[in-house]
Amino acid sequence: YKYSITSPFIYNVDEFIFQHDIPVNKIEAFFETPEYFVFRMNVKGFLNVMPKREQFNKSLDYTQRVASGGTTNAGAGQGLGRTTQVRGNVKYVSNVISFDLNNIEPLKEEPFVNELSNYRSGVKYELSYTQFPNSSKEFYSRTWEDVVETVYKNPSFGDELRKTNYFKEDLDAIIKNLTDEQEKINTIFSFVKSKVKWDQSYGKYTRKGVKQAYQKGVGNTAEINLMLTAMLDYANLEANPVLVSTRSNGMPLFPTREGYNYIVSSVRINEGIILLDATSQNSLPGVLPIRALNWEGRMMSKNGKSTIINLYPTNKGSIQTFQNITLSGNGTAVGKIRNVYKGHQALSFRDEYGKDKQKSYLNQLVNNNDGIEINNFEVKNNNELAKLPIESFDFTTESQIDVVSDKIYFSPLLFLATKENPFKQEKREFPIDFSFPFENISTTIINLPEGYRVESIPEAMAIALPNGMGNFSYAINNVGNVLQLKVSKKINYPVVPAEFYPSLKEYYSKMVGKLNEKVVLTKI
Known part of the structure; x- marks a missing residue:
């Protein structure tokens, strides 16, 4: 066609x-x-x-018709020019x-x-x-300076950013006794999130204005984060808005207003610049929602200048897992798991286990882990953002252990072992985007069944990606009738360039292979 x-x-x-x-x-x-x-x-x-x-x-x-001069009579006081x-x-x-x-x-x-x-x-x-x-x-x-100037001069941006009367009285009451910068930031950030809820719409310009959003308790991204920036600035903090293109909007290839569709806030302290997004109820200062982690943003200052700012976090999101497992000779394993989430891993967990999502989360937890039976499921600190969320539950599984004659075979991590390498293509031309650097560390205690001894256990392993991009370690020890396992997985950069894809693919292949190696027990 x-x-x-x-x-x-x-x-x-x-x-x-x-x-x-x-x-x-x-x-x-x-x-x-x-x-x-x-x-x-x-x-x-x-x-x-x-x-x-x-x-x-x-x-x-x-x-083309052009005037040829002269007039024609068309009534008193009127004349029409002739055209040719x-x-x-x-x-x-x-x-x-x-x-x-x-x-x-x-x-x-x-x-x-x-x-x-x-x-x-x-x-x-x-x-x-x-x-x-x-x-x-x-x-x-346009140059980027043109874009920034045009956006800033728009009444639905610059004028809204300068408004303070609508919040002054309320804000004065909550920050009057605060002197520490970080405490001010945390307090104002929490106040905006509690005061105005996000209406799920993007935008770098306000729709109904910050004052109405404040009064109605609902607003778009611009209304919420321009309001946040104005409050931080009012509290004598160095705050500026940041233009962002969300992941779904793509990356701006050349200077254009349409290239940006989102706003976050920034505040400068002695340690550096902190990025904030009050549209996400589960976010914290320095922890932007995943939708806003798209390469670079453009921080806009009051003098009309702009500065490129990296949106990807440098702090690792982490999951610390503690397991205590007891095996039986018939192939059943019962155990307890506790997961502690931090940074972007905490944000992701809270988003998945949010209001009205608990049932679907539990169903997914069972389905993603080979149909394990879960009891005594509990989450602590889910709504207390200043604390780390802790997830714990008891489990029973009969599908992770093979009993053959007088031997037992099992992977020490049971259902938590990564089963396959996610990277299957022979080559890759675009970067590998993990969204944020992460660190997952698990400590496992396995109580062996009576009447069995360890015949073999996997060898220890330590491998690393080039240029310090990540590392993996695996160590297992047999002490009496107990196995002690520690596994650490780290990716130190949010984005890995495509040129390192072969190394990353091989790294994951070795890691998956090691995680699925078996312990062999022999009946005494």
Whole structure:
């Protein structure tokens, strides 16, 4: 099939998409413009796109009515100018960029991708300037300074940020005795989250205004986080808004207001800059929701300048797991598990185990762990954000242990062992995005069944990724009738470049292999 698009919006050309979710035999695409319109071309994705550029001499016939002078009587005090129809011809150069691509591989879903469409091969066009005959150039391309100035001057942004009267009395009452900066930040952040709930809509501009959002108790991202920024600034803290493009919105390739669709807040303290997003009830200062972790944002200061700021966290999210397991000779294992969550792992847990989600969370916990039986499930500190959430439960499983004749075989982590390598493709062209650096450490005590002795246990292992990007360690010891196991998994960077994909794939392969090695017990 073949199609064309006609639009009066010359500055906004639809993206040429070359790569799809299915294989494509052939694509031909043409972009033709008169010499008076100069566009900047931005190629995205990993296909080797080679545009062909050509110029053609063309002409355009036109008809125009022009005033010819004189008047005609059309009533007292009125006169109509005479017009004459004039025909003409304009010769111009037509610039044509054409693309001819064959046998295009599909863009496949892969694990740990922030937004697959960000890496879909295509071309975007931006109107740089126009220059008509006998006229000067009129520029349309923007610098980031232009974008920031335009956003800041918008009444639904800058004016809203400067408003303080609607909250002054309430805020004075809660911060009047606070002198510590961090305590002020935590108090104001908690106050905004309790006062205004997010309406689930994105935006860098307010819709109904910060005052109405404050009074009604509901607002969009701009209303909530501009309000937060204004309160922090009012409390004599160095606070500024940060323009963000959410993961679903993609990455801004060139200066444009449409490239950003979200706002978070920032505050500078001696230790550095803390990012805050009060739209998430479970977030903490320095812990943004995953939707906002998309490479870089643009921090806007009052003097109209902007600064690029890294949105990815540097602090690790962590899960500490403690297990105590007792095995029986018939292949049953009963045990207790306690998980302690921190940082982004705590945010993720609280979001999954939030209000009205407990039943679905438990069902998923059972289904994801080979149908274990769970009892005495308990969560502590789930609503006390200053404390770490702790999850604990008892379990029984009969599917994790193989009893063959007088031997017992089992993986020491039972259902917690990662069963397969998530990285299966031979090669990968885009980065591996873990969202945040993380550290998962598990300590396991296994009480062996009476009448059995250890015949063999897995060897210890310690492996590391290049450039300090991560490491894995596994150590198991047999002390009397007890096995002691400690496993540590660390990824130290939120994003791993694609060039390290082979190393990461091999790292995960070795780790999964080790986690699934068996302990062998022999009947005495």
